[in-house]
Amino acid sequence: MRIDEIGRQPCPVAGAMAQIGDAWSWLILREALYGRRRFSDFVRHTGAQRTVVSARLKKLVGAGILRRVEYSQHPTRHHYLLTDKGRALAPVMLALAEWGSRWPADSDRGARSVEFTHSCGHPVDATVVCGGCQQPLRAGDVTPSFGTAGRPAAMFNPEGSPENQGNHGPRASL
Amino acid sequence: MRIDEIGRQPCPVAGAMAQIGDAWSWLILREALYGRRRFSDFVRHTGAQRTVVSARLKKLVGAGILRRVEYSQHPTRHHYLLTDKGRALAPVMLALAEWGSRWPADSDRGARSVEFTHSCGHPVDATVVCGGCQQPLRAGDVTPSFGTAGRPAAMFNPEGSPENQGNHGPRASL
Numbered sequence: 001m002r003i004d005e006i007g008r009q010p011c012p013v014a015g016a017m018a019q020i021g022d023a024w025s026w027l028i029l030r031e032a033l034y035g036r037r038r039f040s041d042f043v044r045h046t047g048a049q050r051t052v053v054s055a056r057l058k059k060l061v062g063a064g065i066l067r068r069v070e071y072s073q074h075p076t077r078h079h080y081l082l083t084d085k086g087r088a089l090a091p092v093m094l095a096l097a098e099w100g101s102r103w104p105a106d107s108d109r110g111a112r113s114v115e116f117t118h119s120c121g122h123p124v125d126a127t128v129v130c131g132g133c134q135q136p137l138r139a140g141d142v143t144p145s146f147g148t149a150g151r152p153a154a155m156f157n158p159e160g161s162p163e164n165q166g167n168h169g170p171r172a173s174l
Numbered sequence: 175m176r177i178d179e180i181g182r183q184p185c186p187v188a189g190a191m192a193q194i195g196d197a198w199s200w201l202i203l204r205e206a207l208y209g210r211r212r213f214s215d216f217v218r219h220t221g222a223q224r225t226v227v228s229a230r231l232k233k234l235v236g237a238g239i240l241r242r243v244e245y246s247q248h249p250t251r252h253h254y255l256l257t258d259k260g261r262a263l264a265p266v267m268l269a270l271a272e273w274g275s276r277w278p279a280d281s282d283r284g285a286r287s288v289e290f291t292h293s294c295g296h297p298v299d300a301t302v303v304c305g306g307c308q309q310p311l312r313a314g315d316v317t318p319s320f321g322t323a324g325r326p327a328a329m330f331n332p333e334g335s336p337e338n339q340g341n342h343g344p345r346a347s348l
Contacts, residue, residue, distance in 0.1 A: 012273075013204050021197075104186075127265075
């Protein structure tokens, strides 16, 4: 399977990554969430090549995460605005940033460029909780169950025997 | 800047993506969180080429997200276990999966392979909340502030004037 085919996997993680793309897309979305709209600002503040930014913007627009909007007619100028779908990535981005702050690379000098403050006045300290009990989610407390839509043999297990197909439900646990 | 250099950005999102890698890494981590440990299982259930899985596992071990552990001596066999750092990605993965379920691609047939159940008995419905007030985080309710460590001109703004350097704090809002 090629990386541009992972969206065929009936998995919400694969579906999300297939729509968002690579790390450059995440940095472009970071800048969009910071209020950036213009191509030149995305190039400047992500550090990506212009061709890379152009391709990622096209992908994000195609996925309905950004909208390309004309803001000037003479001369014609466009900028990129987050859709509701794109703005819905803010909590994911904050959870990812929380992990990145808590678990830096060994080479990281600990420099943090950004602190997030919530409208309540507290630091964000993004926490992912269960919508049912509001308790923080931890690996080990979550059990996945796999439906019939999951993991068709043709996609994941061409040479596998039937009992191997999609067979990691029972003992699987996050 | 090359994509393997984004970890130099003093940003927790860039730091996280630099350590995790591309979409294949996310799918390998998905499988690891589902209980997968073996190279052959990562290949089978991500759909990635063996060379791709090998490179991503090496990267994830290097980042301290997975550990390579010998589980058999005759013959010598290794498998890959999540570290605490890796298990701490579970909430991020669940938040990403929640977004992917809520916002599928147009091409998505709506097939979902997995449902997550929390130890409380409820469906997970992963929600990212503010650690201060416990309210769900939404774009528009979070304000980033940029410290002096942020966005050195040499990295982001080589030709920019000083007043442009890292200048998106005041009007920035998630």
